[in-house]
Amino acid sequence: MTVYELLDEHGLGIDDVRWYLAALQADRLLSYKDHPGELAHLLWSGKLESDLYEMEERFLAEQQEKLERGRTDEAQVHQTIREIADAADTRHRQR
Numbered sequence: 001m002t003v004y005e006l007l008d009e010h011g012l013g014i015d016d017v018r019w020y021l022a023a024l025q026a027d028r029l030l031s032y033k034d035h036p037g038e039l040a041h042l043l044w045s046g047k048l049e050s051d052l053y054e055m056e057e058r059f060l061a062e063q064q065e066k067l068e069r070g071r072t073d074e075a076q077v078h079q080t081i082r083e084i085a086d087a088a089d090t091r092h093r094q095r
Contacts, residue, residue, distance in 0.1 A: 016088040
């Protein structure tokens with residue numbers, strides 16, 4: 001089974017993955033609250049821009065590659081899919 005099939009099985013799409021990853025990035029950026037110089041460096045260096053560019057496509061490709069190479073199992077991918085579904089539910093409740 002592919003990551004894309006698992007997403008489809010749970011009624012999730014690329015936008016849901018994008019939201020999940022955006023929430024992770026938001027948590028990451030908020031962790032810089034007490035380290036503004038490090039946050040400025042992240043922004044200045046272009047690293048943040050690089051991390052955000054096509055993040056959902058890269059994430060899904062990485063998940064699929066890990067699954068195919070046996071570096072993760074289907075149970076772990078299911079857990080990640082559940083996290084994506086939970087994030088999507090939270091987003092829809094906030095509207």
